[in-house]
Amino acid sequence: xxxxDLLPRLGAFARLLHDSGIEAGxxxxxxxxxxxxxxxxxxxxxxxxxxxxxxxxRKEDIPTFEAAFDIFWAxxxxxxxxxxxxxxxxxxxxxxxxAAAWSAALGLSSSQMSREQEARSVPAxxxxxxxEELLRQKDFEEMTWDETEQVRRLLxxxxxxxxxxxxxxxxxxKTGPIDLxxxxxxxxxxxxxxxxxxxxxxRLRRRPLVLICDVSGSMExxxxxxxxxxxxxxxxxxxxxxxxxxxxTRITRQLRQRDLDKALEAVSKGVHDFSGGTRIGDALADFNxxxxxxxxxxxxxxxxVSDGWDRGDPDQLTAELIHLRRSAHRxxxxxxxxxxxxxxxLTRGMxxxxxxxxxxxxAHNVQALDDLGRLLAGLDRRSTRV
Amino acid sequence: MGTARPxxxxxxxxxxxxLLERHYIGDRALATAIFLALKLDKPLFIEGxxxxxxxxxxxxxxxxxDARLIRLQCYEGIDLAHxxxxxxxxxxxxxxxxxxxxxDRRAAExxxxxxxxxxxxxxxxAIDNDDAVxxxxxxxxxxxxDEEFEAFLLELLSDFQVSIPELGTIKAKxxxxxxxxxxxxxxxxxxxxRRCLYHWIDYPNLEKEVEIVRARAPEAADGxxxxxxxxxxxxxxxxxxxxxxxxxxxxxxxxxxxxxxTRIDSSLVDATLGAALKYQEDLERVREKVPAMxxxxxxx
Numbered sequence: 001x002x003x004x005d006l007l008p009r010l011g012a013f014a015r016l017l018h019d020s021g022i023e024a025g026x027x028x029x030x031x032x033x034x035x036x037x038x039x040x041x042x043x044x045x046x047x048x049x050x051x052x053x054x055x056x057x058r059k060e061d062i063p064t065f066e067a068a069f070d071i072f073w074a075x076x077x078x079x080x081x082x083x084x085x086x087x088x089x090x091x092x093x094x095x096x097x098x099a100a101a102w103s104a105a106l107g108l109s110s111s112q113m114s115r116e117q118e119a120r121s122v123p124a125x126x127x128x129x130x131x132e133e134l135l136r137q138k139d140f141e142e143m144t145w146d147e148t149e150q151v152r153r154l155l156x157x158x159x160x161x162x163x164x165x166x167x168x169x170x171x172x173x174k175t176g177p178i179d180l181x182x183x184x185x186x187x188x189x190x191x192x193x194x195x196x197x198x199x200x201x202x203r204l205r206r207r208p209l210v211l212i213c214d215v216s217g218s219m220e221x222x223x224x225x226x227x228x229x230x231x232x233x234x235x236x237x238x239x240x241x242x243x244x245x246x247x248x249t250r251i252t253r254q255l256r257q258r259d260l261d262k263a264l265e266a267v268s269k270g271v272h273d274f275s276g277g278t279r280i281g282d283a284l285a286d287f288n289x290x291x292x293x294x295x296x297x298x299x300x301x302x303x304x305v306s307d308g309w310d311r312g313d314p315d316q317l318t319a320e321l322i323h324l325r326r327s328a329h330r331x332x333x334x335x336x337x338x339x340x341x342x343x344x345x346l347t348r349g350m351x352x353x354x355x356x357x358x359x360x361x362x363a364h365n366v367q368a369l370d371d372l373g374r375l376l377a378g379l380d381r382r383s384t385r386v
Numbered sequence: 387m388g389t390a391r392p393x394x395x396x397x398x399x400x401x402x403x404x405l406l407e408r409h410y411i412g413d414r415a416l417a418t419a420i421f422l423a424l425k426l427d428k429p430l431f432i433e434g435x436x437x438x439x440x441x442x443x444x445x446x447x448x449x450x451x452d453a454r455l456i457r458l459q460c461y462e463g464i465d466l467a468h469x470x471x472x473x474x475x476x477x478x479x480x481x482x483x484x485x486x487x488x489x490d491r492r493a494a495e496x497x498x499x500x501x502x503x504x505x506x507x508x509x510x511x512a513i514d515n516d517d518a519v520x521x522x523x524x525x526x527x528x529x530x531x532d533e534e535f536e537a538f539l540l541e542l543l544s545d546f547q548v549s550i551p552e553l554g555t556i557k558a559k560x561x562x563x564x565x566x567x568x569x570x571x572x573x574x575x576x577x578x579x580r581r582c583l584y585h586w587i588d589y590p591n592l593e594k595e596v597e598i599v600r601a602r603a604p605e606a607a608d609g610x611x612x613x614x615x616x617x618x619x620x621x622x623x624x625x626x627x628x629x630x631x632x633x634x635x636x637x638x639x640x641x642x643x644x645x646x647x648t649r650i651d652s653s654l655v656d657a658t659l660g661a662a663l664k665y666q667e668d669l670e671r672v673r674e675k676v677p678a679m680x681x682x683x684x685x686x
Contacts, residue, residue, distance in 0.1 A: 027580065031426060038425045039398065039418070046398055049418035057579035059433060059570070059586045168463025169532070181467065184475030188498065191491070192482035288627060293571050298462070323627065323667065 006041075007033065013072050014055075016102060020068050020092045022061050028054055047073075067092050071106065162237055163379035164204035165299040165329070173201030207299050207329060207379065208238040212287060214306030215271065216245035216278035222336045222363070224264075226305055229369055231255050231263050240295040243271055244283035250291070278309055280349055281316035288320055292327050301376060302328040305363055307337045310349030317349055321356040330379060331356070334363035334372065395424060404450040409601040410442065411594060419585035420447060429543055429564035431579055434587035436569050437631020439598075441526055443587070444565035448522040451563065454515075457524045458508040460531040466538065470548055472505045499552035513546055513558040523562040528578075529571045540578050590632065592619050592686065598632060599639045606639040607648040614639045614650065616686035620679050621662060621672065630662040637661045650684065652677045 010032060014024040035050045048069055056065050071092070092099070172179065182198035211230055215223045230241045234255040241251045254266035284304075296302070302324060310317060325331045333353060337343050338361065354360060359375060362368040395401060401424075402417040420443075423430040432440045448455035458469055478498040485494050506514075512523040525539065542548070546558040566582060568574055590598060592615055599611040606614065618635045630638075638661040647654050656676050663669050672679075 023576070023580070031428070031583075034426055035422045038422060045414050046418055049415040050422055052415070053419040053422055053583040053585055056586075057431065057576065057582070057584040058573075062586060167532070168461070169465065169534070170463075180475050181472070184473075184479055187479055188482055188495065191485075192479050194479075285625070289625070293569075295572075297571055319667065 006036070010036070013051075013068070016068050016072055016092075017055055017065065019094050019098045019102065020064050021094070022055060022064060022068075023057075024055055064092060162206045162209055162301065162376045164381060165207050165379075166202040166381050167205045167298075169203045170200040171203045173199055175199060176201030204381065205298070206238065207301050207376075208240065208295070208297075209233060209376070210295055210300050210302045210328070211239060211241045212248075212283070212302065212304045213241065213243045214245065214278060214280070214304075215243045216309070218278065218307055218309040219305075219336070222305075226363070227264055227267055228260065231260055240291075240300075242283075242287065242291070243267070244278075244280070244286075246277055246279050246282070247272075248283040248286040248291075277311055278306070278349075279312040280304075280306060280308075280310045280353075281312040281314075281320055284320035284324060285316065288323050288327075292324070296327045299329040301330045301332065301379065303332045303334060303372075304353075304357075305334040305336075306349070307335055308347040308350030308353060310347070310352075312349075314348050314352035317352045318356065321353055325356050325358070330358045332359040332361065332372070332375070333357040334361050334368075336363045338362035338368075395421065397421070401450070405446055408446045408449050410439070410446040411590070411598045411601055412439075412443065413594075416443065416585055416587065419583050423583045424451075424563065426583070427561065429566055429582040431566045431568070431574075431582035431584045432587060433568045433570055433584070435589070435629070435631055437633030438587045438589060439632055440567040440569075440587055441524065444522060444524040444526075444567070447563065447565065448524075451519055451522060453519040453563065454517055454521040455524060456508050456512045456521050456562070457526060459526050460528050460535070462530055462532060464531050464535055468507060469535070469538075470507050470509045471550060472507065473499070474503045474505050478503050501553065504550075504553075509542065510548055510556070512562040513542075513548055514556045520558075520560045521562045523564045525564065525566045527569060528566050528574055529568040533575065536575050536578055540575075540581070543578075543581050589622055589629075592616060595619065595632065595635060599635060603636050603639040603643065606643040609649050610642055610647060611639055612686060613683045614642060616683035617650065617655065617679060618662060619686075620682060624672065626663070626668045626671070627665045628663070628668060634662045650680055652680050655680055 011029065014029045014032070017024040032051055032054045035054055036047070039046045039050050041047055048066075051069065052062070052065055056062055094102075170176075170179070172182070176199045179198040179200040182200075183194060183196070186196055186198065187194045211233070213223075213226050213230065215226075219226075230239070230251075233239045234241065234252075239252070239255070241255055243249050243251055249271045251267045251270060254270050255263050257263035257266055321331070335350065361372055361375070363372070395404075398414065398417050398421045401421045402412070402414065405412050405417060405420075419430060419432075422428075432443060434440050444457075445455055481498050481503070482494060504510075508523070512521055515521060528536070528539070543564065546561040547555055549555045564582075566578075589595075595615040595618065596612050599606060599615055600608070603611070615635060618630050618638070622629050638658060641658045641661045642650065642654060645654065645658070656673065659669055659672060659676070663672060
């Protein structure tokens with residue numbers, strides 16, 4: 001065991017990690033304690049590396065860990081000479097009360113503890129329609145409670161389910177290739193005589209859904225309804241959800257909240273450019289590079305929801321759509337404007353996108369979403385795109 | 387605790403030195419994670435983009451420990467019959483048909499469900515063996531398997547035993563050293579990761595990448611190694627669908643060396659660009675910038 005007074009410090013560090021959103025339960029604390037008995041505590045990189053390998057289990061958590069480490073293990077602990085100066089490292093993301101408590105305990109200013117203030121910095125955008133990203137908390141109270149409940153009930157009652165695809169896992173079936181294992185098993189019981197052939201066929205699984213939703217200014221009226229829609233799907237299906245206006249934000253985790261209002265609040269908190277301008281091409285480029293390989297496995301269906309009002313480069317949009325279409329089983333574009341009378345897909349973005357989408361559907365009311373449901377339920381089982 | 391391991395690994399530096407001896411250029415953090423995994427008897431979970439040397443790390447570990455490497459390549463639909471064991475049904479059938487009619491059927495059944503008729507797959511092998519040093523079990527690209535398989539692994543990693551109904555429970559005398567890799571094409575369940583020590587392998591910086599090329603592609607001349615590494619570093623900063631990994635750097639350096647190059651030039655780079663980039667769009671995007679990139683890399 002290392003110095004006995006290091007233990008309480010380690011426990012406090014685990015609590016700091018916990019408050020910053022990294023899992024640091026008793027099992028990990030025990031592992032950390034054991035790990036420290038094997039290393040030279042005077043070597044800061046080893047000390048840091050040992051704790052990192054125990055407490056971190058996702059790449060995303062590494063910056064948080066490093067920041068917490070810098071803040072917590074900075075001198076004056078003479079046994080450890082931590083590298084970074086607290087003022088220079090990245091502040092942690094935690095609730096203001098926690099941040100206040102920790103900064104008091106560690107003798108730091110609260111801006112060194114919490115990232116909340118700096119997260120709002122305005123990213124540079126090009127001129128034009130989307131020049132000013134509207135960085136404000138979107139008020140979700142526009143729809144009355146009754147309306148929300150009605151829409152939600154309708155969406156939850158919708159009987160549709162996403163179509164299944166064949167997986168590579170097999171199960172017993174009446175048709176399909178011979179199941180040698182079962183047949184032989186059976187034959188052994190009858191002295192090696194193959195009396196009956198058993199067969200197996202692929203097990204079916206529902207296709208994963210990926211929703212990429214435009215929440216820019218021109219989509220404002222639909223944003224809330226669409227979020228309720230996303231929430232309703234996320235309750236039952238394997239859904240990955242993203243929203244974009246000038247930036248792409250993943251909201252899958254936020255939607256998993258049990259309560260609709262909590263989920264919507266979490267989404268609203270996590271997304272900083274609700275009702276900003278639209279750059280569909282940029283958002284899809286971001287998706288293709290950073291998310292596609294992680295969420296488009298297993299024959300996923302991609303649904304883009306947007307009115308196609310795009311101030312980005314149409315060539316870029318086309319290129320990204322071509323790429324996206326190749327990685328997805330099916331690419332569906334929902335456009336709330338289709339519902340309006342005399343609508344023609346003439347916006348630049350829409351015109352660029354149309355040739356590359358498998359389906360182009362309305363999304364302005366619950367009826368339209370039902371149509372989408374029927375489409376998804378009817379997709380074929382082939383494991384790859386034809 | 388760690389008693390079965392070679393006693394000569396007493397500190398992180400030992401692991402570092404041995405990796406280096408085997409021409410694996412890792413960093414101190416990787417050596418720390420490996421060292422602690424050995425000492426704490428915990429599986430090591432290595433994540434990183436494709437081609438940064440995750441699988442290679444496990445292979446080198448086996449050499450370092452002087453242990454056998456048992457590799458289980460995961461894929462969608464992998465199940466126990468492919469990962470743990472399967473009875474050799476054709477042989478069983480043949481055997482039973484050759485038996486005398488009068489022979490006791492129960493005895494016959496016992497006979498054909500004996501270890502002789504068992505097809506041992508990697509996981510069983512890793513648990514049940516007579517190796518002097520416990521083997522290194524590499525569970526490669528776990529993100530390709532499905533949740534059912536992950537759940538099974540979770541169980542296996544907690545008690546290192548397997549039940550075969552006809553033979554009973556087989557428990558590892560000494561657990562293997564387990565390395566799990568993932569390309570992060572999906573999130574692996576937290577419960578599994580929690581059992582492991584974690585290490586994220588990042589792309590190396592220029593100096594490190596040059597070292598890696600020199601160590602693993604010695605046929606490339608010094609100048610060439612540096613220039614190729616610089617080219618790849620430049621590519622990683624570009625907006626590409628698939629950024630080249632270290633494996634691509636090595637392929638590229640070897641291709642150029644095979645062509646007899648000792649320095650790079652635009653036409654050579656253009657002709658061999660496919661060693662680094664795997665998407666047509668990426669190739670097109672980069673092609674026009676080749677002369678500028680070559681110039682920059684030659685100055686690096």
